[in-house]
Amino acid sequence: MFADQAKIYIRSGKGGDGHVSFRRELYVPAGGPDGGDGGRGGDLIFEVDPGLNTLNEFRHIRKYCAGDGEPGGRKRCHGKDGEDLVVKVPAGTIIKEANTGKVITDMSYENKREVLLKGGRGGKGNQHYATPTMQAPKYAQPGKPGIELDVILELKTIADVGLVGFPNVGKSTFLSRVTNAKPKIANYHFTTLNPNLGVVDLEGTDGFVIADIPGLIEGASDGVGLGHQFLKHIERTRVMIHMIDAASVEGRDPINDIKVINDELRAYNEEIANRPQVIAANKIDCFYGDDEETVLSMLRDEFEPQGIKVFPISAVTGQGVKELLYYVKEMLDKVEKPNVVFEKEFEIQEEDISNEPISVVREDDGTFSIEGPRVERMLGYTNLDSERGFEFFQKFMKENGIIEELEKLGIEDEDTVNVCGWSFEYYK
Incomplete structure (x- = not known):
C-alpha cells in the first residue's frame, strides 16, 4: 500500500556526562582533578534520497534516535561523540510538528539535507571547576539532554505537470509510453494507488517531470475514496493534463468528467484549479465511423472558448501524443516557475534548563x-x-x-x- 503520510518520534542524542576523578600517581600525593568531558550527542538529520518516492518505510519503523555521547573518563579522557542519525525521505516531504500541525521544514528543491535536532552538548569534567578556593571539586557537569519531538511526514510530489482523470481512462498507459516510469496497468478501477513520476524527454528541447495523480473521483475534495491523500500531490504542479475516455468505452460522459474533476480541484484549492490546463481526449483508436469528429467537436466547443485546448490521442498506439507533449512544454515555458515551498511555521526550542552541576x-x-x-x-x-x-x-x-x-x-x-x-x- 502506498504511504504518503506517517507519524514518527525523533530524538537527538544526549551529551555524555563529565567525569569526576583525581590524578593519582606515585610521588604525586595531591594530584589535581583530571575528569574528562563527555562526548557530544548525535544530531538527527533528514536527507532527500532520489531513489525514494513513498513513505512506506515509516509504516514499520516509528522511532528514530541519534546516538548518545559517552561519558568522560579519567586522565582528562574525552568521551566519544554520539553517532548522527540520517533519516532518508523522498523529495517533496514536508515535516510538521505533530501536535500543532505547523511546518518545521520542507525537504524540496535546494533543501536536500537539514539538521533538524542538534545533539546535546557533552558535560564538562571536574578538571574545569578547580579554583584557588576549591582545588578538589567533586562535581562534574551532566551532559545536556537531546531534543525529542513527535513529527508528521507528509509527501507532496514534485512534478511540473499533473496528469489527472477518472480511473481507467488510460493515465498509466500514457505515462508508460511517454516516460521511463513503469506503473502497473490493468483494466480495473483504482488499479493505480501510487502517484507515479516520470521524466518526459523531448527532442530539441528540455524535458519535464510528469506525475500520474490517481484516485480523483467525485467527492475527492471531501475525502471520499483516497481524495485528500492524492490531491495534495497536485499542489506543486504548474500545468494540468486532464485525460478523458473520449470514446466512452465504459459509458462515461467525458465532458461531465472534466467538469467534476475541475469542481473537485476548485473545492480543494482555488489557485490550483486556475492553473493552465489541456485536455487529452484518449482512446480515439476505439471510435467507429464519424463518432470521433462528433465527440471532439463537442469537447472543443465546450472548453476551447475557455482557453483549454483539446488533443485527440491514443495512449496505446501513440497517435497525437507527440503533439500534446510539445504543446505542454510550450505551456510550461510561458508559466512562471516559482518553486512551491511551504514556509517554516514551527521553531524547535532547545530545552531551557541550567545543568551546571551541584x-x-x-x-x-x-x-x-x-x-x-x-x-x-x-x-x-x-x-x-x-x-x-x-x-x-x-x-x-x-x-x-x-x-x-x-x-x-x-x-x-x-x-x-x-x-x-x-x-x-x-x-x-
Missing part, C-alpha cells in the same frame, strides 16, 4: 558537603548575615532539590552541612 555528598565523618559552580555564584552575591539573604539561601537550596537530596542521604537535625567553605547545622 554535588551533594555524605562524607565519611558523617558531615554533608554541597559544592558546585552555581552554589559558589549564589554565595558570592548573597549576604548570609542578613535575614533576607539567609531566606534567599534557604529558598535556593529547596528549589534546586538540594534539601530533598540531603534527606535522601539520611540527614538529621543538628547534622553539619558544609557549603563551599561555609558550615551550617541542619534543622528541618
Whole structure:
C-alpha cells in the first residue's frame, strides 16, 4: 500500500556526562582533578534520497534516535561523540510538528539535507571547576539532554505537470509510453494507488517531470475514496493534463468528467484549479465511423472558448501524443516557475534548563558537603548575615532539590552541612 503520510518520534542524542576523578600517581600525593568531558550527542538529520518516492518505510519503523555521547573518563579522557542519525525521505516531504500541525521544514528543491535536532552538548569534567578556593571539586557537569519531538511526514510530489482523470481512462498507459516510469496497468478501477513520476524527454528541447495523480473521483475534495491523500500531490504542479475516455468505452460522459474533476480541484484549492490546463481526449483508436469528429467537436466547443485546448490521442498506439507533449512544454515555458515551498511555521526550542552541576555528598565523618559552580555564584552575591539573604539561601537550596537530596542521604537535625567553605547545622 502506498504511504504518503506517517507519524514518527525523533530524538537527538544526549551529551555524555563529565567525569569526576583525581590524578593519582606515585610521588604525586595531591594530584589535581583530571575528569574528562563527555562526548557530544548525535544530531538527527533528514536527507532527500532520489531513489525514494513513498513513505512506506515509516509504516514499520516509528522511532528514530541519534546516538548518545559517552561519558568522560579519567586522565582528562574525552568521551566519544554520539553517532548522527540520517533519516532518508523522498523529495517533496514536508515535516510538521505533530501536535500543532505547523511546518518545521520542507525537504524540496535546494533543501536536500537539514539538521533538524542538534545533539546535546557533552558535560564538562571536574578538571574545569578547580579554583584557588576549591582545588578538589567533586562535581562534574551532566551532559545536556537531546531534543525529542513527535513529527508528521507528509509527501507532496514534485512534478511540473499533473496528469489527472477518472480511473481507467488510460493515465498509466500514457505515462508508460511517454516516460521511463513503469506503473502497473490493468483494466480495473483504482488499479493505480501510487502517484507515479516520470521524466518526459523531448527532442530539441528540455524535458519535464510528469506525475500520474490517481484516485480523483467525485467527492475527492471531501475525502471520499483516497481524495485528500492524492490531491495534495497536485499542489506543486504548474500545468494540468486532464485525460478523458473520449470514446466512452465504459459509458462515461467525458465532458461531465472534466467538469467534476475541475469542481473537485476548485473545492480543494482555488489557485490550483486556475492553473493552465489541456485536455487529452484518449482512446480515439476505439471510435467507429464519424463518432470521433462528433465527440471532439463537442469537447472543443465546450472548453476551447475557455482557453483549454483539446488533443485527440491514443495512449496505446501513440497517435497525437507527440503533439500534446510539445504543446505542454510550450505551456510550461510561458508559466512562471516559482518553486512551491511551504514556509517554516514551527521553531524547535532547545530545552531551557541550567545543568551546571551541584554535588551533594555524605562524607565519611558523617558531615554533608554541597559544592558546585552555581552554589559558589549564589554565595558570592548573597549576604548570609542578613535575614533576607539567609531566606534567599534557604529558598535556593529547596528549589534546586538540594534539601530533598540531603534527606535522601539520611540527614538529621543538628547534622553539619558544609557549603563551599561555609558550615551550617541542619534543622528541618
